[in-house]
Amino acid sequence: MPTKNMQPRDQRIDDALDTSGVRHRATLKQEWPLLALLIFVWCALWQDFSPANLIFGVIVSLVIVTLFPLPPVVLSGRINIWYCVQIFIWFIGQVFVASYQVARLAIFRGKKTRSGVIAVPLRTDSDLIVTTVGHVLTLIPGSFVIDVDRSSSTLYLHYINIESKQDMERAREAVRDIERRMIMAIGSHGEFDAIKHECGPNLMRMKGKK
Amino acid sequence: MEVFLDILVAVLLILGCLMSLIAGIGLLTFPDMLTRMHAATKPQVLGFLLIFIGLAIHLRSWAVIPVLALAWGMQLLTAPVSAHMIGRSGYRTKHAAKDSLYADELKLVVDKVSSMPATGVIEVPEEEKK
Numbered sequence: 001m002p003t004k005n006m007q008p009r010d011q012r013i014d015d016a017l018d019t020s021g022v023r024h025r026a027t028l029k030q031e032w033p034l035l036a037l038l039i040f041v042w043c044a045l046w047q048d049f050s051p052a053n054l055i056f057g058v059i060v061s062l063v064i065v066t067l068f069p070l071p072p073v074v075l076s077g078r079i080n081i082w083y084c085v086q087i088f089i090w091f092i093g094q095v096f097v098a099s100y101q102v103a104r105l106a107i108f109r110g111k112k113t114r115s116g117v118i119a120v121p122l123r124t125d126s127d128l129i130v131t132t133v134g135h136v137l138t139l140i141p142g143s144f145v146i147d148v149d150r151s152s153s154t155l156y157l158h159y160i161n162i163e164s165k166q167d168m169e170r171a172r173e174a175v176r177d178i179e180r181r182m183i184m185a186i187g188s189h190g191e192f193d194a195i196k197h198e199c200g201p202n203l204m205r206m207k208g209k210k
Numbered sequence: 211m212e213v214f215l216d217i218l219v220a221v222l223l224i225l226g227c228l229m230s231l232i233a234g235i236g237l238l239t240f241p242d243m244l245t246r247m248h249a250a251t252k253p254q255v256l257g258f259l260l261i262f263i264g265l266a267i268h269l270r271s272w273a274v275i276p277v278l279a280l281a282w283g284m285q286l287l288t289a290p291v292s293a294h295m296i297g298r299s300g301y302r303t304k305h306a307a308k309d310s311l312y313a314d315e316l317k318l319v320v321d322k323v324s325s326m327p328a329t330g331v332i333e334v335p336e337e338e339k340k
Contacts, residue, residue, distance in 0.1 A: 044276035095259070098252040099229055106236035106249055115245050116312040117301075119319075138290035139255055144247055145290070146297045147316055156316040158244045158297060168313060 030072045035061050073128055076188035083185040090181070094140035101141045105161060116162035117146060120175045122153040124183060124191055130155070132186070133179050140178075142171065215267055222264030229257025243300045251293045258285050 028035075038061035043049045105113050122130060130153055137157065138144040147156040159171045180199070183191045236249025262278040302320065 040276070041280060044280045047273045047277060049276075092259075095252075095256050099232065099256040102236055102249055102252050103232040106232060106239050110239035111241045113240055113245055114312050117244075117314045117316045119315040134294070135287070135290045138251060138293055139286065141252075142248075144251060144293045144297060146244070146294070146301050147319075149319070156319075158247070160245055160248050162312045164312075 030075070031065055031070075033075075034065060034070070034073075038064060074126065075128065076126060076186060076191075078189055078192065079186050080184065083181070087181050087185050091136060091140070098139065098141040101161075109161075113160065114163050115158060115160045116168060118157055118159055118162075118168055118171055120155045120157060120172050122155060122176075122179050123194065124153055124179060124187065126188065126191070129179070129182050129187060129191075133175070133182050136178055136182070137175060143175070215270075219264045219268045222260045222267070226257040226259075226261035226264065229253040229260065233257075244297055247293050247297050247300075251289045255285060255289060258282055 035058075039054065039057040042057035042060055043053055046053055122133065124130060124133075127150070130148065130150070134145040134148065134155060137155070142161065143157045143159045145155055146158050148154070149156070155175070157171070157175065159168075162168060162171065180195055183195050187195070230253070233249050233253040236253070237246050240246045240249055259282055262282055266275055266278055301316070
């Protein structure tokens with residue numbers, strides 16, 4: 001077994017290949033978002049956010065994370081609330097578009113619908129961003145994730161309504177754009193700088209226009 | 211005001227149900243399994259959202275909103291995962307009509323992996339790591 005002092009990407013490959021069954025345990029500091037979510041679930045199901053119920057929720061969630069440990073979710077340590085709000089509003093809009101598109105294709109195209117499987121290599125190293133991009137992709141128009149290559153951060157997507165090479169390129173661009181939004185919202189400083197470098201100084205304005 | 215809210219609730223509920231109808235039509239009319247997964251995931255998310263908003267207005271109580279938000283959040287988290295698992299296993303069996311795809315960039319990778327000898331250790335070549 002090699003030493004566990006590695007770069008994030010090598011660490012991920014090591015995790016994926018690790019068949020010994022020994023998982024890295026998450027520390028309490030890494031796990032607080034999960035704890036907060038569990039407390040919210042507890043209180044929402046009781047429909048009671050009073051202090052006493054909150055305290056009991058804390059106890060229950062601590063017991064749960066101790067009894068059923070999960071491997072750590074590596075957060076980037078950077079979050080931009082403004083971009084998060086923007087991406088959420090954009091996402092809700094896209095959910096409406098997705099249903100409209102599926103309805104149009106289902107009713108007017110039916111059996112003649114063509115589709116394709118495309119590979120989209122992402123820029124990011126982070127499991128969290130690959131996962132969120134995959135989730136968002138599945139819920140917005142056109143695509144869903146068939147397979148993921150974790151070691152190279154490549155998503156294999158099934159894309160509906162693909163009839164030409166241009167369609168494929170456009171689909172790839174759309175996915176890279178979602179990844180850009182995600183990195184701007186929750187990506188690490190290094191990745192955010194890379195995006196800024198790629199998009200030039202007009203990052204904010206481009207964002208507003210699209 | 212009451213009448214207006216009731217009409218709004220009715221419209222939201224009917225729109226939500228219409229989304230389920232669209233999903234059903236999609237399941238019937240789309241040509242193959244992978245395309246059908248689109249119909250099975252996308253309209254429900256919107257339909258759920260509309261029905262939940264309708265319910266929240268109809269019950270006129272703030273206490274139900276966290277429950278509804280939680281249910282919708284769970285839907286957001288689980289629908290893509292189930293679509294992914296069905297799509298992934300469907301792709302590797304005969305159920306996906308792979309001939310009808312316009313392009314297939316996953317085929318090469320799957321063929322390469324399935325032709326490799328089945329051992330416990332998988333070698334990662336240097337050029338794939340970059």
